[in-house]
Amino acid sequence: MKFILHATMEITPKPLIAEVILETGTLLNIDRADVKPSGGEVVIDVHQDEYDTVTAAFKKRGATITPLEQPVIKDEDECVNCGACISVCPTGVISFKDDWTVQMEVDKCVQCGACVTMCPHAALKIDK
Numbered sequence: 001m002k003f004i005l006h007a008t009m010e011i012t013p014k015p016l017i018a019e020v021i022l023e024t025g026t027l028l029n030i031d032r033a034d035v036k037p038s039g040g041e042v043v044i045d046v047h048q049d050e051y052d053t054v055t056a057a058f059k060k061r062g063a064t065i066t067p068l069e070q071p072v073i074k075d076e077d078e079c080v081n082c083g084a085c086i087s088v089c090p091t092g093v094i095s096f097k098d099d100w101t102v103q104m105e106v107d108k109c110v111q112c113g114a115c116v117t118m119c120p121h122a123a124l125k126i127d128k
């Protein structure tokens with residue numbers, strides 16, 4: 001299950017992720033990280049059974065958590081199945097079905113935003 005970890009300037013210098021791994025004994029997958037001295041945002045994937053324990057450990061350290069149930073959303077009324085979004089996706093979320101309509105495996109999405117920029121019909125949006 002994915003979530004966004006938001007860290008403020010005050011807690012960014014701390015080894016938050018390492019501390020949470022050590023405390024909970026849980027393996028985390030970091031899908032995307034955008035961390036600067038002024039603060040950061042990290043997309044983390046963790047097994048559903050460990051979600052509550054891990055997010056509680058981050059919150060205890062001052063981080064804010066946003067669950068990512070539907071990381072990228074496609075407006076079916078706007079999508080014309082042109083496929084422009086397929087080649088820019090770095091994680092293979094988007095593909096054509098046998099009938100040449102576009103399908104998405106959103107659990108692979110890391111919210112890079114490339115498909116949103118590429119779509120000529122503004123059919124995609126990132127759920128923040």
Ligand code: SF4
Binds near residue numbers: 111
């Ligand atoms: S936001 Fe990035 S990872 Fe997610 S579907 Fe779009 S291109 Fe792929």
Ligand code: SF4
Binds near residue numbers: 085124
């Ligand atoms: S780029 Fe936009 S319109 Fe084209 S297939 Fe992707 S979501 Fe649909």
